[in-house]
Amino acid sequence: MTALVVEGVGWQALVEDTGRLGFADMGLGSAGFADRGSAELANRLVANPPGTAVIEVLFGGLAVRAEGAATVAVTGALCPLLLRRAGGAIRRPAMYEVVALSDGDRLELGSPTAGLRSYLAVRGGVAVEAVLGSRSRDTLAELGPEPLVPGSVLPVGANARGWPVVDAVPWPAWTAGGDTVLDAVLGPRDDWFEPASLAWLGSGAFEVSSEADRVGVRLVSERPLVRRLTHELPSEGAELGSIQVPPDGHPILFLADHPVTGGYPIAAVLTMTAVDRAAQLVPGQTVRFRLGPARARG
Amino acid sequence: MTAPRFLPAGEHAVLAEFGSLDDVAGRRAALVTRPIPGVTEIVSGARTLLLRFDAQMTDAAIVARTLAALPAVTPRAAESAIVEVPVVYDGADLEAVGALTGLGADGVVREHTERVWTSAFCGFAPGFSYLSSDRPALDIPRRATRRLVVPAGAVALAGEFSAIYPRRSPGGWQLIGRTETPMWDPTRTPAALLPPGARVRFVAVTA
Numbered sequence: 001m002t003a004l005v006v007e008g009v010g011w012q013a014l015v016e017d018t019g020r021l022g023f024a025d026m027g028l029g030s031a032g033f034a035d036r037g038s039a040e041l042a043n044r045l046v047a048n049p050p051g052t053a054v055i056e057v058l059f060g061g062l063a064v065r066a067e068g069a070a071t072v073a074v075t076g077a078l079c080p081l082l083l084r085r086a087g088g089a090i091r092r093p094a095m096y097e098v099v100a101l102s103d104g105d106r107l108e109l110g111s112p113t114a115g116l117r118s119y120l121a122v123r124g125g126v127a128v129e130a131v132l133g134s135r136s137r138d139t140l141a142e143l144g145p146e147p148l149v150p151g152s153v154l155p156v157g158a159n160a161r162g163w164p165v166v167d168a169v170p171w172p173a174w175t176a177g178g179d180t181v182l183d184a185v186l187g188p189r190d191d192w193f194e195p196a197s198l199a200w201l202g203s204g205a206f207e208v209s210s211e212a213d214r215v216g217v218r219l220v221s222e223r224p225l226v227r228r229l230t231h232e233l234p235s236e237g238a239e240l241g242s243i244q245v246p247p248d249g250h251p252i253l254f255l256a257d258h259p260v261t262g263g264y265p266i267a268a269v270l271t272m273t274a275v276d277r278a279a280q281l282v283p284g285q286t287v288r289f290r291l292g293p294a295r296a297r298g
Numbered sequence: 299m300t301a302p303r304f305l306p307a308g309e310h311a312v313l314a315e316f317g318s319l320d321d322v323a324g325r326r327a328a329l330v331t332r333p334i335p336g337v338t339e340i341v342s343g344a345r346t347l348l349l350r351f352d353a354q355m356t357d358a359a360i361v362a363r364t365l366a367a368l369p370a371v372t373p374r375a376a377e378s379a380i381v382e383v384p385v386v387y388d389g390a391d392l393e394a395v396g397a398l399t400g401l402g403a404d405g406v407v408r409e410h411t412e413r414v415w416t417s418a419f420c421g422f423a424p425g426f427s428y429l430s431s432d433r434p435a436l437d438i439p440r441r442a443t444r445r446l447v448v449p450a451g452a453v454a455l456a457g458e459f460s461a462i463y464p465r466r467s468p469g470g471w472q473l474i475g476r477t478e479t480p481m482w483d484p485t486r487t488p489a490a491l492l493p494p495g496a497r498v499r500f501v502a503v504t505a
Contacts, residue, residue: 021338021339022339023424023489024339024340024341024350025339025340025341025342025419025420025493025494026420026424026425026482026488026489026490026493027420027421027422027423027424027425027426027427027490028424028425028489028490131484132484132489141423141424143424143484185306185308185309186306187305187306187307187313188305188306188307188313189305234343234344234345234346235343235344235419235421235428236313236343236344236345236346236348237307237313237341237342237343237346237347237348238341238348239307239308239310239311239348239350240308241308242307242308259421259422260341260420260421261341261343261419261420261421261422262421266307269306269307269308269309269311270308271308271309272309272310293306294306294358
């Protein structure tokens with residue numbers, strides 16, 4: 001049976017798929033790819049159906065060895081890649097390129113030059129055991145496949161649709177760096193904030209703090225957001241991408257493993273594209289928000 | 299029941315706000331019998347329902363209109379069997395809660411066991427159910443300092459709610475007892491013992 005054997009892990013490497021729908025009312029969120037767009041592109045490159053389980057790598061550092069022949073691709077945060085052939089030859093594959101591994105070949109991800117999370121997809125999918133219908137690790141609920149460690153063996157599944165149709169795709173524009181602007185829809189609790197604070201949320205600069213994980217990204221700015229309504233908010237459901245504002249006035253962006261309910265007001269919710277971008281924010285980086293009203297379909 | 303207020307919650311969800319916990323329960327019961335096409339997930343809150351939808355099938359305005367037009371179902375019609383949870387009432391805060399409420403420790407146990415509790419919503423951790431009761435709330439303040447470790451199975455009170463900690467975690471609720479009954483088990487269907495709408499009665503047992 002074909003497998004990927006983990007030989008090195010940097011900060012964190014997790015198995016993630018499209019997520020676990022249907023348990024939110026019991027207090028369990030969906031988890032799943034933090035940057036869905038990058039993960040699904042990796043799946044497409046290796047001819048996997050959407051939603052197939054991949055390896056999500058936090059800030060590079062992963063090394064895997066193929067047991068049997070495997071077709072892989074790495075997307076997301078730009079890491080230098082190193083391929084050590086079983087016979088000793090060394091090659092440097094590109095990101096966003098389809099890479100054929102032979103038995104014994106080892107692929108290593110260096111530290112990224114842009115972005116935070118990279119996705120390694122293997123043709124056929126990572127076929128570890130599913131929990132409640134999903135192969136996603138939920139770091140908040142501590143549920144799903146265990147975080148990868150050196151020695152982890154990841155069976156490769158048969159969940160492929162034919163063969164890759166391209167060798168490589170261009171790197172997406174965001175990997176070029178520069179200021180990050182995140183689109184968000186106002187509400188549900190924008191009216192809980194002073195108008196001047198809402199204006200600042202839509203115009204000011206926010207710095208990504210070091211408290212940034214799959215649950216959320218804490219931002220800091222020179223002007224903490226001030227609430228107009230100060231009474232306690234009864235706990236309510238929170239959406240992926242919520243911009244939640246705790247009492248200190250510094251917003252938190254909710255990512256894939258966010259709590260399903262919360263008692264602090266949510267000023268706005270990121271668009272799905274902005275959620276993907278938020279999952280790639282690196283501590284120290286500056287972000288701005290472009291706030292719009294909720295719009296109807298079409 | 300008053301008409302809900304609808305608030306935007308991103309491109310794929312809408313938040314419906316109600317006047318009371320009972321209104322939330324009534325609409326959730328109605329949604330179980332008459333699901334709204336395109337709605338993929340519902341998250342209950344204390345005064346709200348968050349409705350997630352597939353934006354290719356529907357939109358926030360249609361979901362809101364459909365929910366507002368749903369005939370109200372009294373939660374009674376959706377009543378389920380009452381789950382009995384055996385509790386050893388020896389919690390570290392039982393005496394303090396007895397003093398706070400003027401009921402004494404025995405009085406707190408009596409109040410806790412004599413009422414039927416209903417799971418209003420979940421959060422904090424998988425299987426952590428906020429239980430409300432049909433009788434006047436005990437209304438217990440949270441502890442001034444949060445405990446770094448609350449053991450799994452701890453039975454607790456805070457505000458108008460009671461809860462059972464599904465697993466070892468930090469927590470600020472007042473601890474009045476403990477149970478062996480698992481609140482969360484991913485191998486069980488449903489994984490949560492007390493999903494929203496479930497009813498529960500606590501039964502005092504000796505250790």
